[in-house]
Amino acid sequence: MSVSVRIPTILRTYTGGESEVSAEGDTLAAVLDDLDASYSGIKGRILDEAGKLRRFVNVYVGNDDVRFLEELETATPDGVQISVIPAVAGG
Amino acid sequence: MSTLLDENTTGTPSKGLREGAFGNARALACRECGHEVALGPSYACPECFGPLEVAYDFPTVTREEIAAGPRNIWRYKALLPVPDDIEQSPNTEPGFTRLLEAKNLARELGLEKLWVKDDSTNPTNSFKDRVVACALSAARELDAKVFACPSTGNLANAVAAAGARAGIKTVVFIPSNLEKPKQVNSAVFTDHLVAVDGNYDDVNKLASEIAGEEEGWAFVNVNVRPFYAEGSKTLGYEIAEQLGWRLPDQIVIPVASGSQLTKVDKAFKELIALGLVEDKPYKVFGAQATGCSPVSVAYKAGTDAIRPVKPDTIAKSLAIGNPADGIYVLDICRRSGGAVEDITDDEVREAIVLLARTEGIFTETAGGTTVGVLKKLVESGQLDTSLETVVINTGHGLKTLDAVSDRVGAVATIAPSYDAFVASGIL
Numbered sequence: 001m002s003v004s005v006r007i008p009t010i011l012r013t014y015t016g017g018e019s020e021v022s023a024e025g026d027t028l029a030a031v032l033d034d035l036d037a038s039y040s041g042i043k044g045r046i047l048d049e050a051g052k053l054r055r056f057v058n059v060y061v062g063n064d065d066v067r068f069l070e071e072l073e074t075a076t077p078d079g080v081q082i083s084v085i086p087a088v089a090g091g
Numbered sequence: 092m093s094t095l096l097d098e099n100t101t102g103t104p105s106k107g108l109r110e111g112a113f114g115n116a117r118a119l120a121c122r123e124c125g126h127e128v129a130l131g132p133s134y135a136c137p138e139c140f141g142p143l144e145v146a147y148d149f150p151t152v153t154r155e156e157i158a159a160g161p162r163n164i165w166r167y168k169a170l171l172p173v174p175d176d177i178e179q180s181p182n183t184e185p186g187f188t189r190l191l192e193a194k195n196l197a198r199e200l201g202l203e204k205l206w207v208k209d210d211s212t213n214p215t216n217s218f219k220d221r222v223v224a225c226a227l228s229a230a231r232e233l234d235a236k237v238f239a240c241p242s243t244g245n246l247a248n249a250v251a252a253a254g255a256r257a258g259i260k261t262v263v264f265i266p267s268n269l270e271k272p273k274q275v276n277s278a279v280f281t282d283h284l285v286a287v288d289g290n291y292d293d294v295n296k297l298a299s300e301i302a303g304e305e306e307g308w309a310f311v312n313v314n315v316r317p318f319y320a321e322g323s324k325t326l327g328y329e330i331a332e333q334l335g336w337r338l339p340d341q342i343v344i345p346v347a348s349g350s351q352l353t354k355v356d357k358a359f360k361e362l363i364a365l366g367l368v369e370d371k372p373y374k375v376f377g378a379q380a381t382g383c384s385p386v387s388v389a390y391k392a393g394t395d396a397i398r399p400v401k402p403d404t405i406a407k408s409l410a411i412g413n414p415a416d417g418i419y420v421l422d423i424c425r426r427s428g429g430a431v432e433d434i435t436d437d438e439v440r441e442a443i444v445l446l447a448r449t450e451g452i453f454t455e456t457a458g459g460t461t462v463g464v465l466k467k468l469v470e471s472g473q474l475d476t477s478l479e480t481v482v483i484n485t486g487h488g489l490k491t492l493d494a495v496s497d498r499v500g501a502v503a504t505i506a507p508s509y510d511a512f513v514a515s516g517i518l
């Protein structure tokens with residue numbers, strides 16, 4: 001499955017400045033692995049040492065926060081847009 | 092992304108920033124890992140995504156110097172990331188709101204000493220004018236072209252008004268189901284009120300994406316958030332100063348994203364560190380509405396893991412389902428011996444009327460939530476009634492009239508005659 005991933009500013013050093021890149025995978029975990037194969041080290045910024053989503057990052061598959069779905073096991077259908085966004089407080 | 096400033100080096104910012112643009116601020120430091128970046132429009136730690144906060148080299152500040160300052164938040168300018176000439180720039184000059192001793196409410200609830208810090212009297216009638224004033228200063232110093240925010244309503248009001256006064260273009264984003272008065276209160280100040288089909292968390296996501304793409308936009312609570320958040324400290328400073336330079340024993344604060352609560356705690360700690368108040372323990376309590384209470388749920392479950400929720404409550408200003416500062420709220424409330432509690436929408440409505448009937452203060456749903464939680468904490472014994480307590484009213488009731496308009500109204504409709512009045516039985 002080919003998906004597009006929106007990259008937050010602080011991770012664009014890994015993608016050569018690209019704000020949107022494509023990746024392959026049926027689940028978010030697989031997409032992150034594929035992303036890491038192309039942009040080495042990027043996965044370790046999104047996941048912590050235990051391999052879980054870092055506290056202050058929100059990942060969306062389509063418009064849904066994966067914490068409402070299956071977290072890293074969330075399915076990533078072909079063509080879906082994935083967004084990686086820092087969590088910010090203050091509304 | 093806004094390339095307003097290089098973000099990977101520490102120390103004094105260069106790139107066109109004037110000397111002292113951020114006052115005594117030294118750098119932005121990650122609250123999680125301590126990593127520092129230069130002062131600029133950065134908000135997430137490049138190492139761990141943790142929130143960046145303003146770190147300072149504070150000078151010596153005396154009570155007298157502060158007391159000699161203006162009767163607004165700029166009296167604390169030495170402790171904020173703003174230039175020394177901040178008073179020369181048009182702003183809404185919020186702050187120095189009243190701290191009222193609430194004897195009637197205290198009697199009603201069985202508390203010995205209670206104060207209401209009434210922030211509903213700020214220029215756009217919520218505490219958000221404080222944070223926006225600091226964000227506006229940062230936006231100016233960074234030469235931003237657009238002043239923007241995602242908001243649950245009050246912030247949009249404050250951004251739109253401050254931007255109008257400063258003569259900078261504003262674009263404010265809100266959930267489309269927001270209370271009508273809050274929509275009007277923004278639209279009257281700006282051509283660019285954007286209603287988004289979704290809840291606050293959706294609006295926040297959109298704003299983060301725009302902030303990542305558009306140059307020259309200062310989103311007050313996204314890319315200039317570290318500066319914005321510092322404005323909330325002034326609530327804490329004022330409470331201490333108005334109590335005669337001492338800290339209260341207990342304080343009850345509403346929680347949406349959790350930013351304000353953490354900044355009141357930061358303010359108290361700074362005052363202690365600066366020797367402006369005596370060091371003493373104080374308990375911090377957080378208030379949520381049950382329909383959006385992820386922090387309260389985590390508090391009661393005894394965990395650090397905050398599960399996001401889809402909000403469903405009349406307390407729309409507190410309806411943030413994925414509160415980024417939630418874990419800090421848990422930590423502060425637990426460590427200080429406080430708690431986080433939540434109440435139902437009916438209890439929110441009751442508390443709005445209670446505060447109005449006891450103290451003559453008309454609060455919005457956020458204040459209803461806070462006063463209602465205060466009541467619940469007393470009833471459950473979690474709050475010590477012998478200790479001096481402060482409750483914060485963060486917004487004005489005219490913004491959420493619908494919340495109580497079904498419960499209050501004319502007791503009778505009578506003809507304009509004395510006989511009709513007598514017949515009504517009111518006497």
Ligand SMILES: Cc1ncc(COP(=O)(O)O)c(C=O)c1O
Nearest residue numbers: 245347348349350351408485486
């Ligand atoms: C009136 C009012 N009180 C309290 C809050 C909560 O603020 P925070 O997000 O800093 O927890 C808000 C947030 O919008 C608000 O509008």
Ligand SMILES: [Zn+2]
Nearest residue numbers: 121124136139
């Ligand atoms: Zn960090």
